[in-house]
Amino acid sequence: MQKTIEIKDQAGTEDLAARLAAVAVKGDVILMHGTLGMGKSAFCRAYIRALANNPHEEVPSPTFTLVQIYDLEPVPVWHFDLYRLSDPEEVHELDIEDAFSEAVSLIEWPDRLEYLTPETRLDIYIEPGPTPDARQIKLVAQGDEWVKRLAALDGTAA
Structure with missing residues (x-):
């Protein structure tokens, strides 16, 4: 399942x-795709x-550190x-395998x-939009749990 959402600005x-x-759970893997300057880090x-x-x-x-760890709740x-x-x-x-299972x-x-x-993940593709600040964000669910959560997310379906 995938959804494409038009974003006007940051x-x-x-x-x-x-x-x-708001729907984060332990074990979530979110892969951020896009060229330099598209807003992966901002996201x-x-x-x-x-x-x-x-x-x-x-x-x-x-x-430069390659990984930053945030000890957050939940x-x-x-x-x-x-x-x-x-x-x-x-x-x-x-220690990416630890992150995959614990965070x-x-x-x-x-x-x-x-x-x-x-195999189970959310792929996020960020591409330029019609204006300099706009982005087209494609969310691609891989795995049943992500399909359910993505279906519940409001936005424009592709």
Whole structure:
């Protein structure tokens, strides 16, 4: 199942991230697809801030650390940026399997995972919209649980 949502600006991205954070459960894997500057990190920051119930939560980019861990309630979040990795074997060093089982995993540049990509996941594709601030966000559910949650999410179905 997939839904495509037209977002007018960053506030729309933040709203979508908050709606997804509201249904977060342990074991969620969310893969963020898009070119540089499309808003993958902005989406992840908004998701983490919404889950923390703190719009001022400090959410640094994991570009250089590769992973940032947030010990939040009701579920921790591991935010990965795999851009600098060249081999999926390097992902093991980040304890990603622990994140898959114990937390929500937000993963930027998921193509680096290759064979480690979980079957059950939500793929989010962010593409340019009709104006500089607009985005077209495609949500693709992989697995029955994500299909149910995505069906309940309001927005424009593709």
